[in-house]
Amino acid sequence: SYALTQPPSVSVAPGETATITCGGDNIGRMSVHWYQQRPGQAPVLVAYDDSDRPSGIPERFSASNSGNTATLTISRVEAGDEADYYCQVWDGSDILFSFGGGTTVNV
Amino acid sequence: EVRVLESGGGLVQPGGSLRLSCTVSGLTFGNTALGWFRQTPGKGLAWVASISDSGVATFYADSVKGRFTISRDTSLETVFLQLNLLRGDDTALYFCAKARGQYADLWGQGTMVTVSS
Numbered sequence: 728s729y730a731l732t733q734p735p736s737v738s739v740a741p742g743e744t745a746t747i748t749c750g751g752d753n754i755g756r757m758s759v760h761w762y763q764q765r766p767g768q769a770p771v772l773v774a775y776d777d778s779d780r781p782s783g784i785p786e787r788f789s790a791s792n793s794g795n796t797a798t799l800t801i802s803r804v805e806a807g808d809e810a811d812y813y814c815q816v817w818d819g820s821d822i823l824f825s826f827g828g829g830t831t832v833n834v
Numbered sequence: 835e836v837r838v839l840e841s842g843g844g845l846v847q848p849g850g851s852l853r854l855s856c857t858v859s860g861l862t863f864g865n866t867a868l869g870w871f872r873q874t875p876g877k878g879l880a881w882v883a884s885i886s887d888s889g890v891a892t893f894y895a896d897s898v899k900g901r902f903t904i905s906r907d908t909s910l911e912t913v914f915l916q917l918n919l920l921r922g923d924d925t926a927l928y929f930c931a932k933a934r935g936q937y938a939d940l941w942g943q944g945t946m947v948t949v950s951s
Contacts, residue, residue: 760937762879769929769941770879781939813879817936823893824869824881824938 729757729818731827738833745801747830749814752795757816759797761790764829765810773812774799801832809834836860836940840930843945846920854915854945856930863911864888867933870904870915872926873944880926884933885913898924920949 732750739745749759759777762770772781774790777797787802801808814827842854858866869884883904884893892904903916913930925948931938 758936762938764879769943770931770938771941772937772939775937775939815879815937822881822895823884824871826879826881829878 728820728822729816729825731814731816731825733812733814733827733830735828736831736833739801739804741804741806741834743804745804745808745832747799747801747812747814747832749797749799749827750795751797751816754795754797754816755793757792759790759792760815761799762813762815763808763810764813765807770813804832804834806834808832836932838930838932838940838942840928840942840945843928843947845948845950847951848921848949850920850949852917852920852947854917854928854930854947856913856915856942858911858913858932861932864908868906868913869931869933869938870913871929871931871938871941872924872947873929874926879929882928883915917947920947922949925949
């Protein structure tokens with residue numbers, strides 16, 4: 728299976744920018760997707776295909792992917808952005824959906 | 835509005851069975867691939883199984899292969915996950931999600947499965 732590495736937590740002050748990384752071998756050659764999971768709630772897709780944003784997701788959420796690192800950036804962070812964030816790729820081999828371990832964003 | 839709703843979770847003894855259901859509304863069920871995922875309390879997400887829009891193709895994580903079966907009933911607009919030979923490490927919150935290509939774009943709220951004697 729394909730391994731994805733995320734930092735356990737990121738702390739950011741309101742109004743600042745949060746950067747969440749997702750590392751993987753040549754991950755830039757894969758499509759990366761991101762989910763937000765607030766405490767006690769279901770995951771919500773916040774970015775797909777490296778950098779696209781689903782309808783209803785604020786423009787403050789942006790994503791990129793290159794080399795060995797994919798990145799989710801949250802600009803002008805708000806208290807409501809406090810959540811766990813997971814990156815995911817389509818493995819295509821034995822595990823269709825491979826997830827990173829998740830990053831808790833503390834605001 | 836598209837909705838995904840899981841049901842069927844509960845407490846079951848090791849070695850027991852359970853059937854989870856996932857009802858999808860607000861879209862054309864026959865055109866929708868679906869998947870089951872799980873999350874151990876306090877831990878991350880893991881994929882469990884997927885089924886194609888036609889139901890012809892099914893896929894399983896190695897940890898559940900041979901024990902879990904995913905199926906769908908178009909007339910009921912429901913996907914099922916049959917869980918057999920349950921073990922303690924199957925204890926988790928099970929989510930159903932609508933699959934769109936290589937990602938899951940809509941998730942249900944989950945149903946809890948607890949395997950314990």
